[in-house]
Amino acid sequence: MTGTSALRFSGLGKRYGRRTWALRDCSLDLPQGNVIGLVGANGAGKTTLLQLAIGLLKPTEGTVSMFGRPLRMDSPAGLAEVGFVAQDHPLYRGFSVADMLRYGNSMNPRFDRPGAERRLRELGIPTEHRADRLSGGQQAQVALTLALAKQPRLLVLDEPVASLDPLARREFMKTLVEAVAEADLTVLLSSHVVTELERVCDHVVLLHQGRVRLTGDIDDLIAGHRMLTGPRTDDTAGVAGLIAATHGTRHSHLLVRQPVGMPAHPRWEANPVGLEDLVLAYLARPDTEPPQAASPPPPEPAGPGRRLSIVTDPSAAERQA
Known part of the structure; x- marks a missing residue:
């Protein structure tokens, strides 16, 4: 990781209509060269944040910068920086995989067609097949392969494994990890499958109700938290640093x-x-604010007692046109 941020959000907010804020007061500095996991419940603002990050939406307030420069997705140079895979892995359904490779090669100046063809051979995906004849896992792999073939500096993935079975999910993540190991690539990945993120991510951002609730290096966050087990007590008001408390009989x-x-x-x-x-x-x-201080738990009581990827997102391409 270098000193340059891959993405920096300053006071970022997005409002729909007059009153509905999907995202508010979002300030983040996401490190370059990391795999960054974005987590949160449905409606937390994850997709809105990803679309703001890659210029598919304009913020209502605040700013976005990418690799130290203001975000510009209205130029070929800006588009070349980013690969994007949406949740439903949109592909041109009537195209064969080979057609999409040819199209991607014609639309993207750095497109690595030989590398994409090699990756698909290794995955056992026949390039003569049409996209709508592929399984869900194969479609996800094709979408990822096309996005990676752009050789972007930033790869954004919006719930890419949400509809996949466990085996396809594992294969997708394996492909992603291998790609990151081969290239100078920053990945921003949203997912509900936290166990998958823990295996592949270096950094995590937790959104809740449109605001950032927790962010940091995963190893540091885990090292900075612990579960304390002791005699039953209902008096936890004085425990600074307390995130959650559960109680049994004893x-x-x-x-x-x-x-x-x-x-x-x-x-x-x-x-x-x-x-x-x-x-x-x-x-x-x-x-919504994490604790800033910490103190030992209470003593034992006396009694008993939680178009960016142009070739994989036709609707985005139309919006960019």
């Missing part, structure tokens, strides 16, 4: 954000937490 479990190395209270057992548990806990929080 024990309480507190997910807390605390500085690495801070010792737990001697009566409490500290355990690591996974990304999925972390995401779910933050989504369940009633507030």
Whole structure:
């Protein structure tokens, strides 16, 4: 990773109509050369953020910059920087895979047709077949291959594995990881499948109700949180850094954000937490700001007691025309 941001959002917001804000007060600095996971519930603003990031939407407020420059998607140079795969993997259904490769080669100045053909051979996808005759997993792989063949600096994927079965999902992610390893590429990937993101992503952004609730390097976030288990207590009001609390008959479990190395209270057992548990806990929080301070848990009580990819998105191409 270099010092240059791949994407920088400053006070970004998007309003539909007069009152409905899909995204508000979004300020992010996403690192270059990383695979960045974007997570959140349906309606959280993920697709809006991705479309703002690649110029398919104009912000109501705030700014977007890409690789240190203001976002410009109205020029061939700007379009060449970005590859995009939408959720439904839009392809020209009446085209054969070979037709789409020829079209992509004619429309994109850096299009790597030999590399795309090699990738498809390795995946066992026949190029003479029409797109509408391919399986869902094969369509997703073709869409990804076409986007990668542009040799973009930024690859944006909007829920690319949402409709795939587990095997196709795994193959798609494997292809993505191999592509990132071969190229100087930044990936922004939205998905509901948090376990997949934990395997392939370096960085995560969590959106909730149109606002950023959590962002950071995944390893750092996981290292900075832990699950404390101790005697049952309902008195958690004084626990700074508390994200979520669950209670059993005899024990309480507190997910807390605390500085690495801070010792737990001697009566409490500290355990690591996974990304999925972390995401779910933050989504369940009633507030929108992560805690800034941390302190040990309470003592034991006395009683018992969460067109950018021109060749893969025809509708986007029409909007750019």
